[in-house]
Amino acid sequence: MIKIDDWVIEKGEKAQGKIKITGYGIAMPATVICGVKDGPTILITAGIHSAEYVGIQAAMELAKEFQPEELKGNVIIVPLVNVSGFEHRTMSLVYEDGKNLNRVFPGDPEGTAADRIAYAIVTKLFSIADYYIDLHSGDGFEQLHPYVYYVGVVDEKTAEKSLHMARHIGVKYVVRSTTATGGAYNYASSLGIPSILIERGGHSYWTWEEVEQDKRDVRHLVFHLQGKACHGLKHYRQMLLENVVYEYAPYTGCWYPSKKPGEYFFKGEELGELRDYYGNLLYTSIATENGVVLYQTASLNIIEDGPMIAYAAITETLT
Ligand SMILES: [Zn+2]
Ligand SMILES: [Zn+2]
Structure with missing residues (x-):
């Protein structure tokens, strides 16, 4: 069972809804899929940066595709966190205050739009998540080589579990971040939630191929975290990047x-x-x-x- 505000999704159910942000007129679209069997809750977000389209499209498709019958645990998908940025094409910034959402975590209930969005994610979603996957790309003006981030400067167990999540992402580079606040996955890691950020695509551009790659990675990881044996899935050969x-x-x-x-x-x-x-x-x-x-x-x-x-x-x- 998942409860977000007064929205309750029972075991074996799948539901679409909205997550309200106190003091801000726009709610975030969300799909919750509660598995038929018990297990961990995995949070997936995209569109924290609203011009990073590969992850947004992948998350929307995953929300349609995941079914309660295939899950041992729950999946919460928010495919577009920064709705106003998307609808006003303000690249990665929140339209109302011009802030970069991924610099303001853990947010502030008394702050401007971005602070309030971050605060809602922390209090309503991080509070119930066991694992967190955040989907990004290069910004609208950036070109990028695919890679995955995890935070290396949190408690050892969380860092180790996060690195293990990264090993299941089909990219050559794993980047060890030394920032444990400001960004969504960074802050979640500091709370002890194993988290990764996948970077794929950029330059306001997206392809079905990249969307499929994001989806493949997330699906493998979700099933793995919900109990499917490691050896049945691939640990990729990767390079660790630091500094x-x-x-x-x-x-x-x-x-x-x-x-x-x-x-x-x-x-x-x-x-x-x-x-x-x-x-x-x-x-x-x-x-x-x-x-x-x-x-x-x-x-x-x-x-x-x-x-x-x-x-x-x-x-x-x-x-
Ligand atoms: Zn981003
Ligand atoms: Zn594994």
């Missing part, structure tokens, strides 16, 4: 990346150039370590203090 460098633009202007997402480089190599509107060089981004590009700005324009490129060092092979 993520998030470089922000020092100026507003034009950005010319030198590498592609997923490309390897050595420390000291040029990663891109920033030029003014006369073509004069303003800044050259130089790799501070050997690494691989996770994502980077793909639009010609770049904004001072906005994201420019993110890369990380390969520290281990996971087999």
Whole structure:
């Protein structure tokens, strides 16, 4: 049985509903599937960043497809957390306050729209979740190589379980994050809920193929977490990435990346150039370590203090 506010979904039932956010006019769409057998509750969200379409579409399809008969436990799916951002196409920001929802967790019941949305997720969903999967892509102006995040700086058991979840995601790179607050999956991890964030797609673009890959990964993981034996499913060969460098633009202007997402480089190599509107060089981004590009700005324009490129060092092979 699952209870969210006064919405009750009994064992063996599947229901569509909305999750209200106190002091905010828009509710989040949700589907709850309660398995015919008891087991853990798995929370799946997408659209915390509303221009990250692969995960949003995958979550909507998964919500249709999961059935009580195949579950040992419950699945809660919120396919579009930032509804106003989606409907106003404000890229990843919440329309009403211009905030990045994935920087404000655990939220604030007295704050602006984004704070209230985060607070509702924490109090109504994290409070009943045993595991958490959050689906993302590169933002509308970013290109990205698929990878999965887990938080490495929470209690050992949660970190270990989260890493195990990541091993079932069909991507080459697992990124160990050292941030335990601000983001949804980061904060959930700090509460002791094993959590991962899957990154796939970007640049306001999505394909059925990427949607299928997200769905495959989530389905495998849900069945595994609800009791299907590990050996029947695949642990992927992956590389562990650490020491993520998030470089922000020092100026507003034009950005010319030198590498592609997923490309390897050595420390000291040029990663891109920033030029003014006369073509004069303003800044050259130089790799501070050997690494691989996770994502980077793909639009010609770049904004001072906005994201420019993110890369990380390969520290281990996971087999
Ligand atoms: Zn995102
Ligand atoms: Zn496993």
